[in-house]
Amino acid sequence: MHHSSLGQPMPATSRRTVLRGLGGAALLGAGIPLLSACAGGSTSSDTKTVTVGSNASDAVPKKGYGDVYAAFTKQSGIAVDINTKDHNTFQEQINTYLQGTPDDVFQWFAGYRMQFFAAKGLASPIDDVWKTIGDNFPSAMHDLSKGQDGKYYLVPLTTSPWAVFYRKSVFQKYGYEVPTTWDAYVALCKQMNKDGLVPIAYGDKDAWPAMGSFDQINFRVNGYDFHVELMAGKASWTDAKVRKVFDTWAETLPYHQEGAVGRTWQDAAQTLVAKKAGMYMLGMFVAQQFSNKADLDDLDFFPFPEIDPAYGQDTVEAPTDGIMLSKKPKNHAGAVKLLEFLGTAQAEEIYLKADPSLIAASTKADTSGYSALQKKGYEMITQAKHLTQFMDRDSRPDFTSTVMQPALQKFIRDPKGIDSLLSSIERQKKTIFASG
């Protein structure tokens, strides 16, 4: 029920996984090897097999990845041993998993989350793989796949953009036009309010959707580079630029759905399904809530409106998933072959056949099978000058989950105390980024 920016289950969902995590934390004292022993993986030095650590535990992605690996085995004759773990557990244990005896390659996310483990020496650079697959990807995907040292660490597979979603029939009925500037967006909110609609559906019970709202306004107001600096802990949260993001946000807060902190994103999406809300800014996975085919065909989106003409709409938030090479793969040659295969358009096409809710990271993938929504998302991503990851993928997750999530919830409930909130964020940020 808690989902990440890609609509996939997040850590800290069920009591069971939490308890397992607590157990894990307890075991840390008794030595890390204990835990990693559970990680499994074949111990044979067999060069005909590549092992994969997979977090694709949900039925749809599991089948998608299974199909991709089966196609690889068929083509190369190298067997793939898939070690699937529950999505949440995988994320919680990634630390100990990568330090123990990880599989040759493992599924992970682009952005700071990937760079963090790369910088810790828990992943191997794959520049040689990118020499082969580089042409398949747009430049924004190249940037997303590099560590802080400039080397490549990830083969991106799928992505999905964030945008403002709406229903075509509602816009038609009231004669609304898609806003491309901030003023037009605010004016549209006012009009919707008059027409008895909730202008912007909103739910932040799971605490992460507000991070998406912040990101959008931030890179529209301050541009991509500032987003990167801020997320990396370099820029200050007490900077006037950040203050401006919150002031801009506060302008539209009265048009957001009331009581957002108590509502899940799924419930908020239902108000859009029911045509009670006019717009909803979220990731493309919002389509999962449109179970009726006619409703789904009625769903459309537009990129988040321009705020500062200097930056226009050049940045798109597109959380990307991919595969990384572990620090000491047992079958290096085989793993490289697998990564090269995963970097082809063919591999992505096979995956998307099973899971049509995402978009291929490669520009070479065949888009003819895409739905109208997927095609539009694809266009938006390929035309974007910069791709950002979601806040918790572009920054230290310990900072975003323990500091930003509660702070943003506080802000959307009560936007007045922003100055003290920002200085509190900055103080906490300093200590977190100073450690490790």
Added chain:
Amino acid sequence: MSSETTTKIPEAAAVPPPGTATAKRRIPKGHQRLLTRRDRITLGLMAGVPTILHVALVWVTALASIALAFTTWDGIGFDSIQWVGLQNFKELFEQNPQFWPALQHNVIWFVVLIAIPTPLGLFLAVQLDKKIRFSRVYQTAFFLPVVLSMAVIGFVWQLVYNPDTGLINSVIGANEPGKYIDWIGDPDLNLWAILIAASWRHTGYMMILYLAGLKGVDPSLREASSLDGANEWQTFKNVIFPTLRPTNTVVLVVTIIEALRAFDLVFVFNKGAEGTELLSILVTNNIIGESSRIGYGSAIAVVLLLISLVVIIPYLVSTFRKERRA
């Protein structure tokens, strides 16, 4: 880890002393040994394995987490552990906007549990003890929530409190703009909403404890007091309640433990968002995850441990004193 650890402290006293070794030494030379080699190995294993497990899983981890509270560590490699002294505690007390509310909520949790469901449970127990009709049915009904896990209770009560589709707001029409009541998101409401759910369960728990206590009250006491002309209230106040003293101690300890380990219900309800912060949730949020703040989380756990000790040590001291007297 901390609350788990503290609840296990009484067990530490129950670990069998290494008696086998001393017993062996006392055997006079020349006599045939009472225990064969095989027996000694068996006994050694029976006493040794649990001791090792206990020490490794309870004491070592508890001490390790106390040590870690003075470091920063992201959980990657032991060489990244850095000694920072009291930094974590300083940060916790001075900068963490969630710490003091969390501490306060743990206290409120205890006060509410002792003030509302406990007397209610006692009241129900007294009524059921009178062997009224359908007593078993009532007993089952009130006890039912205790059988459910806290996480399940969290899901059930979310159906009641959901601000858009929940029972309360749908019935009173508070899910419309202007009249909106956000039971889960509003920090002035959510703690109380959760405490109602927690009390709902705690009442049944207290009822069962008191019912057991009341069954142990000597019927002749009641007879005697009614012969003396005491009315029902006087009998309860002057005769029955004083005999429930041991039960009250158990109730107090159980309630303190419940207040300190409160976690599941809130975690399911809104993950400890503003208004419902708890120490246990802060520990979890900081320790679990991909790039954890293990040192900082341990510091919070140590605070929780200290609070638990403040509560548990006086209890243990008084219990042992009583045992010694007996």
